[in-house]
Amino acid sequence: MGITFRKETFRDDFTFRNSPEHIRRFPFPFHEDSYMYAVNIEPHVVGPKGSVLQNLIDVDEHYVAEMQDRALVLAEDPLRCQSLPHMTLAGWDLLELLMEQQALAYPEHFTLARDGDRWRWINRPLGIDDSFTFGDVSTLPYGPMEYITRQSQGDFCILDQRDGNLWMDAGMVTTQADWSLDFDIGMNFFEWHAPVPLAHEKGIFVRALKFLTNIQQGKPARRLNWTMTINPRLDTSPENYHKWGPDRATVTPENVGDKVHLRVELQSFWRLPRSNAIVFPIRCYLIKMDELVMQPKWARRLHRVIRDLPEELATYKGLTRYRATLVEWLSKLDDGSATSPGFGPD
Amino acid sequence: MSTGTTKLDVIVSDVVPVNELVTRFHFRRRDGELLPTFSGGAHVVVEMRDGERTRLNPYSLMGSPLDTREYTISVRRDDAGRGGSLFMHRQVRPGTEMVVSYPVNLFSLDLRARKHLMLAGGIGITPFMAQTAQLAAEGGNFELHYTCRTASLGTYADLLKERYDRRVRLYHDDRDERVDLDRLLSSQPLGTHLYVCGPSGMIGWVRERAAALGWPPETVHFEHFAAPQPGAPFDVTLALSDKTISVDEQQSLLEAIEAAGVDPPYLCRGGVCGQCETNVISHDGKFIHNDHWLSEEDHRSGCKIMPCVSRFEGRSLVLER
Numbered sequence: 001m002g003i004t005f006r007k008e009t010f011r012d013d014f015t016f017r018n019s020p021e022h023i024r025r026f027p028f029p030f031h032e033d034s035y036m037y038a039v040n041i042e043p044h045v046v047g048p049k050g051s052v053l054q055n056l057i058d059v060d061e062h063y064v065a066e067m068q069d070r071a072l073v074l075a076e077d078p079l080r081c082q083s084l085p086h087m088t089l090a091g092w093d094l095l096e097l098l099m100e101q102q103a104l105a106y107p108e109h110f111t112l113a114r115d116g117d118r119w120r121w122i123n124r125p126l127g128i129d130d131s132f133t134f135g136d137v138s139t140l141p142y143g144p145m146e147y148i149t150r151q152s153q154g155d156f157c158i159l160d161q162r163d164g165n166l167w168m169d170a171g172m173v174t175t176q177a178d179w180s181l182d183f184d185i186g187m188n189f190f191e192w193h194a195p196v197p198l199a200h201e202k203g204i205f206v207r208a209l210k211f212l213t214n215i216q217q218g219k220p221a222r223r224l225n226w227t228m229t230i231n232p233r234l235d236t237s238p239e240n241y242h243k244w245g246p247d248r249a250t251v252t253p254e255n256v257g258d259k260v261h262l263r264v265e266l267q268s269f270w271r272l273p274r275s276n277a278i279v280f281p282i283r284c285y286l287i288k289m290d291e292l293v294m295q296p297k298w299a300r301r302l303h304r305v306i307r308d309l310p311e312e313l314a315t316y317k318g319l320t321r322y323r324a325t326l327v328e329w330l331s332k333l334d335d336g337s338a339t340s341p342g343f344g345p346d
Numbered sequence: 347m348s349t350g351t352t353k354l355d356v357i358v359s360d361v362v363p364v365n366e367l368v369t370r371f372h373f374r375r376r377d378g379e380l381l382p383t384f385s386g387g388a389h390v391v392v393e394m395r396d397g398e399r400t401r402l403n404p405y406s407l408m409g410s411p412l413d414t415r416e417y418t419i420s421v422r423r424d425d426a427g428r429g430g431s432l433f434m435h436r437q438v439r440p441g442t443e444m445v446v447s448y449p450v451n452l453f454s455l456d457l458r459a460r461k462h463l464m465l466a467g468g469i470g471i472t473p474f475m476a477q478t479a480q481l482a483a484e485g486g487n488f489e490l491h492y493t494c495r496t497a498s499l500g501t502y503a504d505l506l507k508e509r510y511d512r513r514v515r516l517y518h519d520d521r522d523e524r525v526d527l528d529r530l531l532s533s534q535p536l537g538t539h540l541y542v543c544g545p546s547g548m549i550g551w552v553r554e555r556a557a558a559l560g561w562p563p564e565t566v567h568f569e570h571f572a573a574p575q576p577g578a579p580f581d582v583t584l585a586l587s588d589k590t591i592s593v594d595e596q597q598s599l600l601e602a603i604e605a606a607g608v609d610p611p612y613l614c615r616g617g618v619c620g621q622c623e624t625n626v627i628s629h630d631g632k633f634i635h636n637d638h639w640l641s642e643e644d645h646r647s648g649c650k651i652m653p654c655v656s657r658f659e660g661r662s663l664v665l666e667r
Binding site (some may be wrong): 058084085086087088093160161162163214217219273274275276323336 | 352382384385387388395411448450452454456458473480484498542564613619620
């Protein structure tokens with residue numbers, strides 16, 4: 001049975017919602033009642049049926065609406081998609097990876113037929129049926145990375161590996177938590193992570209880089225990251241700060257449940273075979289507080305995490321303006337009882 | 347073995363003697379599927395099951411990355427080595443079933459380069475076989491300077507000349523032909539990257555001259571062929587796993603640790619990637635460090651060892667494994 005794609009928006013009237021099944025499969029990121037940075041990287045292997053890890057590249061009910069939102073962002077600001085000249089080969093690597101994974105996991109929605117370098121790609125949800133020559137950019141309407149990432153949920157950064165470092169040399173970034181590809185393009189791993197507080201002191205980035213530069217073909221890895229967003233807005237970019245920044249002042253005790261969203265990023269890391277680059281998909285999942293607290297364990301735990309979050313992290317994640325209101329609202333759902341270990345609902 | 351890279355079950359599809367020292371091996375997947383795509387400069391670790399002993403040696407993939415029906419490696423016979431190359435030459439036949447790792451690339455092209463200048467010595471030619479094939483298919487700009495002992499030992503020299511003609515320059519030791527290195531390095535266009543693979547002395551020489559002539563370090567790429575060397579046997583205590591093991595003459599320390607059922611992570615097995623770095627808890631004796639990963643300070647401190655290539659002589663060695 002195929003996915004029923006929702007008609008919804010991530011701007012203006014904000015009609016984005018999760019279905020009951022999608023609330024249950026939400027990748028809740030806290031395995032205990034507190035949060036601190038750690039190198040929480042694990043092998044990206046297939047997880048339980050019905051979870052967002054059932055397939056290594058997840059397609060869900062928001063797919064069509066997210067792709068429409070991406071097209072709107074790109075029409076206003078083409079620099080959200082950039083690829084330095086030496087990254088075209090990595091773009092082909094990514095196109096192959098995403099077409100293969102999506103066709104394998106969702107045959108009712110995507111079909112890939114390969115005959116040598118003559119490829120045919122059918123994307124039924126978006127009404128696309130294109131034949132092209134793999135490796136020949138003139139046979140696609142966009143460069144290979146842009147072509148396939150206009151058809152794949154999540155942001156994608158392609159990191160060139162050289163001199164023992166990783167370089168942000170290509171990407172499609174339209175659903176980001178307040179960072180800019182146009183600003184970061186060409187930077188290395190330490191440069192683009194410079195604004196993150198506390199983690200440098202803990203030596204986290206040195207260890208993370210060592211791990212990432214050793215990622216092997218056929219052995220992807222993943223981690224979860226999180227922040228919060230007011231209104232279900234995918235495009236919370238620095239470029240559009242004037243559109244979403246003021247939203248943070250609109251949170252009241254009455255509208256917390258509808259306006260405040262937990263934003264979880266499923267980040268994965270894959271070695272690309274031809275280019276030896278790393279692709280870093282950042283898949284964003286949103287859930288509003290009213291939906292999240294339907295799982296009592298998540299409500300209790302989120303209350304404790306947000307209440308006890310170190311000040312630097314709350315500031316970095318942009319929670320300061322509405323943190324007290326949110327904690328007060330969540331506290332009513334926390335009876336103080338113990339929470340079971342692990343991420344899942346009870 | 348749970349560590350290292352994902353494995354591929356392969357069958358030897360062909361064995362081709364290339365010259366008196368070098369033999370080429372072709373591998374296909376046993377299930378008939380295509381092999382994973384790779385990038386020029388990548389190697390695979392070949393598992394050699396020789397009776398009771400298992401050796402794992404890295405070899406550069408030398409076929410075209412565009413053809414994934416088979417992987418090819420070239421093995422130079424080393425009569426004084428630990429026996430891995432002799433095993434390949436004497437025991438491996440078409441039809442032999444073997445296991446190789448997924449490709450790993452620790453010597454990749456810098457795709458920003460306006461020109462790729464390659465210097466090969468002896469069997470160090472193999473990664474360049476794949477890199478030149480990759481670049482030629484993309485219209486890339488490269489030039490290869492290849493030094494061999496004699497014309498008859500110039501592995502693939504004829505093939506490279508035939509494929510790339512003037513982009514390949516050959517030098518024969520027995521005819522006293524030498525790369526005019528300073529001149530070569532001084533006459534390259536801006537944006538050139540330099541790649542060198544061959545004997546240690548050659549790599550050191552090229553790096554030293556490149557530095558002296560003002561090449562930025564990030565434009566100089568090299569791959570050491572640090573095959574583990576045989577040596578006197580020694581005993582080691584693995585403190586975490588509470589085992590005492592013996593490393594025999596033909597075994598690397600890493601292989602002996604693995605044979606005892608302990609699996610440190612690894613990628614290159616040649617002393618460059620850093621994965622199997624191991625802390626020394628105590629020692630009474632002398633280290634024989636053969637790696638290119640640890641700093642000189644680390645070597646002097648006696649606190650760390652790379653068990654893939656380094657050895658020990660003395661009364662006792664206790665490792666944090």
